[in-house]
Amino acid sequence: MNMLDNIYGVLFKPNTTFSELSNRKYFASSFLIIFLLALLTSVKDAIAYNSGGLSVLLLMIITFTFYMFVWVISGILLTFTSDLFGGSGKITDTLIGTAYASLPLIFVAPLYILSNVFGDHSNEIYSLIKLVIYLWFATLIILSIKYSHKIHVTQAILSFISIFVLFIVSAIGISTISVLGTIFIATNLL
Amino acid sequence: MKTDRIIAGTLVALCFASVITGFIFQKNSNPTNAKSNSFSWSDSSFGIKKADIAVIDISGPIMYSESNGFGSSGVNANDIIPMLEQIKKDKIKGIFLRINSPGGTASASQAIYEKIMFLKKNSNIKVVSFMEDIAASGAYYIASASDVIYANPSTLTGSIGVIMQIPNYTDLQNKIGYQTNTIKSGKFKDIGNSSRKMTDDERTLLQNLINDTYNEFAKAVSKGRKLSIEKVKQLGDGRIYTGNQANDNKLIDKLGSESDAINELARELKIDGEPKLKNYSKASWEKLFGGLSSKSVITGTVFDSPEFSASFNKIPLTLYK
Numbered sequence: 150m151n152m153l154d155n156i157y158g159v160l161f162k163p164n165t166t167f168s169e170l171s172n173r174k175y176f177a178s179s180f181l182i183i184f185l186l187a188l189l190t191s192v193k194d195a196i197a198y199n200s201g202g203l204s205v206l207l208l209m210i211i212t213f214t215f216y217m218f219v220w221v222i223s224g225i226l227l228t229f230t231s232d233l234f235g236g237s238g239k240i241t242d243t244l245i246g247t248a249y250a251s252l253p254l255i256f257v258a259p260l261y262i263l264s265n266v267f268g269d270h271s272n273e274i275y276s277l278i279k280l281v282i283y284l285w286f287a288t289l290i291i292l293s294i295k296y297s298h299k300i301h302v303t304q305a306i307l308s309f310i311s312i313f314v315l316f317i318v319s320a321i322g323i324s325t326i327s328v329l330g331t332i333f334i335a336t337n338l339l
Numbered sequence: 340m341k342t343d344r345i346i347a348g349t350l351v352a353l354c355f356a357s358v359i360t361g362f363i364f365q366k367n368s369n370p371t372n373a374k375s376n377s378f379s380w381s382d383s384s385f386g387i388k389k390a391d392i393a394v395i396d397i398s399g400p401i402m403y404s405e406s407n408g409f410g411s412s413g414v415n416a417n418d419i420i421p422m423l424e425q426i427k428k429d430k431i432k433g434i435f436l437r438i439n440s441p442g443g444t445a446s447a448s449q450a451i452y453e454k455i456m457f458l459k460k461n462s463n464i465k466v467v468s469f470m471e472d473i474a475a476s477g478a479y480y481i482a483s484a485s486d487v488i489y490a491n492p493s494t495l496t497g498s499i500g501v502i503m504q505i506p507n508y509t510d511l512q513n514k515i516g517y518q519t520n521t522i523k524s525g526k527f528k529d530i531g532n533s534s535r536k537m538t539d540d541e542r543t544l545l546q547n548l549i550n551d552t553y554n555e556f557a558k559a560v561s562k563g564r565k566l567s568i569e570k571v572k573q574l575g576d577g578r579i580y581t582g583n584q585a586n587d588n589k590l591i592d593k594l595g596s597e598s599d600a601i602n603e604l605a606r607e608l609k610i611d612g613e614p615k616l617k618n619y620s621k622a623s624w625e626k627l628f629g630g631l632s633s634k635s636v637i638t639g640t641v642f643d644s645p646e647f648s649a650s651f652n653k654i655p656l657t658l659y660k
Contacts (some may be wrong), residue, residue: 157347185355192358255350259357 159249163289167296170249176241179248186251187216191194191260223247226315227294231309236298253285281285340565352432390617391610392601393426393435393602395419401451402478422619423454425460434458434470435601435616436485442476445501445552452559455484467604469597470494475579479590480556483563486607488591489600490582497585499560499575501552503545505531553624564589 193213195205200230201270224244231238240335264275287309294305349498361482384609390597399413419450434455444446458464468474468482472488475498482496490496519534531543537545557575566589574580574588584590593599605614 151344152348156351157343160350161343185351189355189358196358196361254355259354262357262361285435312535 152181155249156182156252158213159289160253163292167246167289167292168243170293171238171242171296171299175245175249179245183248183251185221186212186254187220189255189258190216193261196262199217212258212274220244220247220251223312226312227308228298229291229309230293230315231298231300231305233311234300234304234308235295236304236308238298241299243294246297247290250289251286253282253289256282352643379382381441387573389639391429391430391608391614392435392604392616393422393431394435394616394618395422396618396619396620397436397438397440397451397474397478399440401440401481403444403447403450413488414443414447414451415452420454424456427464428459429617431617432464433604433614434464434466435464435604437472437597438468438472438474438478438480438482440475440478441473442478442480442498443647444477444558445458448480449555449559451481451599452484452563454480455495456563459484459486465604466621467600467607470496471597476500480559482591484561485563487593487600487603489593489595489597489603490585490591491596492594493583494585495579496582497574497580497590499556499571500547500577501556502577503549505537506533507536508533509536521583533536561632 152175154176155166155170158169191209194212213241224240224247227247228236228238228240228243229245260275260278260282264272291302291305291309292307294300295302298305299309300308308334387449397419401414401416401514401530403416404413423434424467456468459466466485467487469487470482470586471494472487474482474490474493475496478517479499500524519532519535521529521532523529527541527544529546553575557568557571559574561571564571574590576654580588582591582594593603601616603615608614
């Protein structure tokens with residue numbers, strides 16, 4: 150299968166395609182997908198940004214870097230959470246799966262352009278379609294975890310949700326430590 | 340298999356082509372680029388080019404509330420004032436107010452008016468309003484801060500005045516044998532109590548309050564419209580005017596369409612070609628998810644009205660409506 154077959158498959162026949170993608174042969178193409186997606190998103194953000202000049206270029210670079218960074222970090226975290234639920238895949242499997250699962254996000258940028266062409270009245274429809282795209286994306290992520298880590302769909306959902314739990318727990322932990330630290334310092338100072 | 344590849348390739352290519360086309364067209368539509376400033380789509384925040392005109396919708400009852408959710412109605416001063424601050428930060432020199440509102444609370448209308456006047460004075464921002472179906476009372480208060488007001492001939496406007504209505508359920512309560520015991524720290528603490536008749540002292544106090552608020556309103560209109568206070572008070576006896584009548588009485592500047600108003604603002608700002616608009620009232624993700632919260636389930640109903648809000652909180656309410 151070449152990259153275009155994979156793209157079609159992920160969008161229209163995700164079960165079969167993710168099963169084939171779990172053969173770990175597609176890291177280069179998955180990197181290319183994320184690269185292009187990050188590029189597309191950064192151009193879209195530049196269009197949305199109401200300014201010009203160097204700041205737009207900076208925004209594009211930040212968006213692009215952030216996109217790539219999130220892909221790698223979420224790949225590591227998903228591998229970790231999937232392992233917790235009995236998964237057997239490696240980080241590269243997760244990265245390939247999440248890259249292909251991100252494919253529906255390519256529709257966000259043209260949708261944004263269209264919403265601007267049609268004016269203010271399309272804003273709510275745009276938001277709703279974007280929500281549908283994100284739900285589609287979430288579904289594909291779960292399928293990718295299921296196949297790349299060879300776990301049941303319920304475990305895949307749990308490992309996906311666990312990422313958010315991890316983020317929340319980390320945020321609470323960091324906040325608690327900083328508050329306790331502040332109290333400790335204040336108490337010692339007094 | 341070949342068809343699948345063609346479909347996948349076409350989809351990806353179309354996505355990229357649309358974004359790149361948007362990027363290039365927008366770059367070309369920048370007026371600073373003298374060679375190619377002919378392209379621009381109306382009311383679009385489409386591109387690298389900085390917006391020329393900020394659009395704010397003043398639609399529905401005006402009041403202070405928590406941030407409005409997706410699908411909710413009304414104008415929240417807590418949303419509008421940050422929008423105006425953002426416009427200043429974005430260095431946009433023109434604001435277009437699209438007004439369709441029957442009015443609202445005194446403080447919310449006044450706050451928005453004052454913010455617009457502040458921006459006009461300190462940031463040299465031009466403001467043009469267009470009145471749609473109705474721009475009465477509190478909505479007119481806001482519009483009067485504009486440099487130019489446009490309306491349709493049949494738009495309803497005016498209603499300059501302040502109103503406070505307190506129901507009296509005494510007879511009804513006597514009929515059904517219902518009584519309220521009130522324990523209060525001062526004689527005016529239960530002012531507006533619907534369970535008894537209003538005293539003369541209370542009526543005088545509330546009338547003074549209404550008069551004071553009305554004077555503020557009249558002064559604001561006088562300042563914004565450059566009319567004498569006497570003239571404003573003569574016109575502002577609470578009556579409503581059609582766009583035609585308002586134009587004759589100088590409550591508005593011109594009769595015309597929304598595009599006439601935008602073009603006038605563009606001319607004031609010396610914008611060549613079609614101006615680029617950015618709507619600051621656009622739906623955002625915060626609004627979408629805000630709208631899914633329990634608060635917004637009752638928006639657009641009687642629970643969302645200023646009157647309900649006031650009676651629920653036991654606050655005598657002055658309304659521009």
